[in-house]
Amino acid sequence: MIRGPGGHRFGDVRLSGRATIPRIIGRFVVPALFAALFAAPLWFMVVGSLRPAGLPPPRTLEVLPPEPTLAAYARLPELIPLFRYLANSALVVALAVPLTVAVASLTGFGLRLLTPTARRRVVLGLLAVLLVPVTAVWATRFELFRLAGVVDTYLPLLAPAALAGSPFLVLLYAWSFGGVPDSQLWAARLEGAGWLTVWRRVALPQVRPATLAVAVLAFTFHWANFIDPLLYLQSGDRYTYPLGLQFLRLLNPTDWPLLMAGSVVATVPCVLVFLLAQRVLLNDDPLAALRSGGRR
Amino acid sequence: MTGGRNRRPLTGWAFLAPYAVAVALLVALPALLNVGYAFTDHTGLTRDPRFVGLANVRRLLDDPFLLDSLRASLLHVALAVPVRLLAAVGLALLLAAPRPGGRWFRVAVYLPTVVPDVALAVLFLWVLNPLYGPLNQLLGLFGHPGFTWLADPTTARLAVVLMLAFPIGEGFVVVLAARRLLDGRLYEAAALEGCGPFGQLRRLTLPLLAPVLVLLAVRDTILTLQVNFVPAYVLTDGRPANATLYLPVYIFDQAFEFSGFAYGALISMVLMAVTGVIITGLLLMVRRWRVLR
Numbered sequence: 354m355i356r357g358p359g360g361h362r363f364g365d366v367r368l369s370g371r372a373t374i375p376r377i378i379g380r381f382v383v384p385a386l387f388a389a390l391f392a393a394p395l396w397f398m399v400v401g402s403l404r405p406a407g408l409p410p411p412r413t414l415e416v417l418p419p420e421p422t423l424a425a426y427a428r429l430p431e432l433i434p435l436f437r438y439l440a441n442s443a444l445v446v447a448l449a450v451p452l453t454v455a456v457a458s459l460t461g462f463g464l465r466l467l468t469p470t471a472r473r474r475v476v477l478g479l480l481a482v483l484l485v486p487v488t489a490v491w492a493t494r495f496e497l498f499r500l501a502g503v504v505d506t507y508l509p510l511l512a513p514a515a516l517a518g519s520p521f522l523v524l525l526y527a528w529s530f531g532g533v534p535d536s537q538l539w540a541a542r543l544e545g546a547g548w549l550t551v552w553r554r555v556a557l558p559q560v561r562p563a564t565l566a567v568a569v570l571a572f573t574f575h576w577a578n579f580i581d582p583l584l585y586l587q588s589g590d591r592y593t594y595p596l597g598l599q600f601l602r603l604l605n606p607t608d609w610p611l612l613m614a615g616s617v618v619a620t621v622p623c624v625l626v627f628l629l630a631q632r633v634l635l636n637d638d639p640l641a642a643l644r645s646g647g648r649r
Numbered sequence: 650m651t652g653g654r655n656r657r658p659l660t661g662w663a664f665l666a667p668y669a670v671a672v673a674l675l676v677a678l679p680a681l682l683n684v685g686y687a688f689t690d691h692t693g694l695t696r697d698p699r700f701v702g703l704a705n706v707r708r709l710l711d712d713p714f715l716l717d718s719l720r721a722s723l724l725h726v727a728l729a730v731p732v733r734l735l736a737a738v739g740l741a742l743l744l745a746a747p748r749p750g751g752r753w754f755r756v757a758v759y760l761p762t763v764v765p766d767v768a769l770a771v772l773f774l775w776v777l778n779p780l781y782g783p784l785n786q787l788l789g790l791f792g793h794p795g796f797t798w799l800a801d802p803t804t805a806r807l808a809v810v811l812m813l814a815f816p817i818g819e820g821f822v823v824v825l826a827a828r829r830l831l832d833g834r835l836y837e838a839a840a841l842e843g844c845g846p847f848g849q850l851r852r853l854t855l856p857l858l859a860p861v862l863v864l865l866a867v868r869d870t871i872l873t874l875q876v877n878f879v880p881a882y883v884l885t886d887g888r889p890a891n892a893t894l895y896l897p898v899y900i901f902d903q904a905f906e907f908s909g910f911a912y913g914a915l916i917s918m919v920l921m922a923v924t925g926v927i928i929t930g931l932l933l934m935v936r937r938w939r940v941l942r
Contacts, residue, residue: 387744411786463663467661486920489918490676492686492904577767640829
């Protein structure tokens with residue numbers, strides 16, 4: 354059995370040589386069961402999308418589709434303007450992801466530059482603000498955007514991006530910038546670089562894996578955003594894909610292969626993009642991977 | 650450029666400015682506006698709200714739907730937060746140690762988190778379908794007749810909790826990272842003292858991770874109070890018998906469907922108060938247990 358590079362940190366030194374059966378169960382079988390449990394819903398989504406329409410209810414659990422067909426996917430663009438919705442979603446994501454990355458990295462870098470006392474105060478202030486659930490400011494935020502005359506545009510959909518998507522993303526950057534040594538920042542300053550240049554040329558290139566991770570998480574967030582389009586978009590030709598999926602559900606509430614195909618189309622971009630970042634985010638040592646290129 | 654070291658704190662604040670402006674405009678200002686609008690007759694359709702004093706408060710005190718909504722939200726938080734925390738922490742500790750292929754176990758656990766929540770809700774409509782759904786078919790394998798999940802108040806509440814037990818990736822990653830930071834020598838010492846895996850978990854891992862766990866509990870409480878909107882909107886639309894009429898759903902109905910904008914603002918204040926009370930309670934409990942010193 355090969356032990357991971359940091360194995361000793363998990364305190365299994367004494368056991369390392371023995372590959373007993375309980376050990377294999379603990380290390381592989383139980384994790385595999387949980388992994389299967391969490392992958393199961395996605396599997397059912399795919400299997401459900403491959404069922405032919407109008408088949409009678411299955412008598413037992415279907416782990417594989419009986420007569421798999423892609424017919425449901427072919428019917429999608431006939432029922433909703435699929436490509437228009439996808440293009441709208443792509444446009445929103447193309448605007449929102451760079452904004453999210455910019456705000457999260459600027460804020461994370463700002464936290465890095467503060468003294469430890471000030472940083473603690475800011476983090477506490479941040480937590481206090483975050484006690485306000487987003488849903489509690491829906492109505493009045495909508496009113497502000499309505500008074501600004503930007504309802505039914507994509508501008509309000511960028512509001513979560515201006516808030517860095519989630520405090521988690523700011524935290525990721527703050528962690529990562531913590532690994533950039535002071536000496537490098539000051540060396541760049543002594544050579545006359547402004548702080549923005551230091552951020553862009555010295556700090557950001559050292560945390561590229563973190564940028565990848567934040568961009569990917571921002572992508573999944575904005576691609577999936579349902580509430581903001583629901584509140585702010587009124588013209589059908591501006592709908593993003595999640596709204597289109599809800600629309601599809603209202604049109605065909607019992608056409609399960611069709612609805613599962615629609616869900617697969619919504620999910621596939623997020624899964625593909627996430628697979629790019631899993632090497633960083635779910636690394637054996639995520640903190641090191643965020644800073645070092647994620648090649649462990 | 651002179652006075653570098655003195656200017657440094659100011660520079661840090663300057664980098665925080667864009668975020669601070671966004672928080673002020675998009676969170677703090679709307680939160681305060683709730684207070685203003687709550688005492689008007691604003692419908693969300695006209696531009697001239699009038700002051701109506703405590704009319705909305707009187708309506709609030711005599712609103713059976715609000716009671717249903719509060720009960721639904723509180724039950725949901727009481728069930729969903731422990732389940733989600735247990736899943737995130739348990740799985741993170743189970744999968745933290747390096748092992749061949751270990752990353753792919755973590756990928757599987759994280760996957761439901763990247764599924765867009767509408768797609769996850771539509772998927773659960775299918776999974777929970779009493780006739781076709783895989784969950785009832787699975788129960789059928791064990792000889793159980795299955796449930797009419799979304800048609801019964803109790804199972805509908807459980808169904809929403811079940812669905813939200815899957816997207817737990819954020820807490821999962823945080824615990825993975827926090828576990829990695831713990832000093833391995835402590836575990837070596839504990840192992841030499843004859844402390845087994847469960848003893849290590851109880852005496853070392855959980856106490857050392859306590860601050861992170863408290864933070865996650867607070868964050869998850871807030872998150873749970875808001876993320877239940879999409880499942881409730883797609884799965885049940887607040888039915889059956891108001892069992893899933895969570896506060897966000899009720900606010901949405903009032904503010905955007907029933908033209909009761911001002912009343913919605915007042916319920917938003919109730920939601921903020923509920924959030925504050927739950928979190929204060931949580932922190933007081935934690936202080937009593939002395940996990941944080």
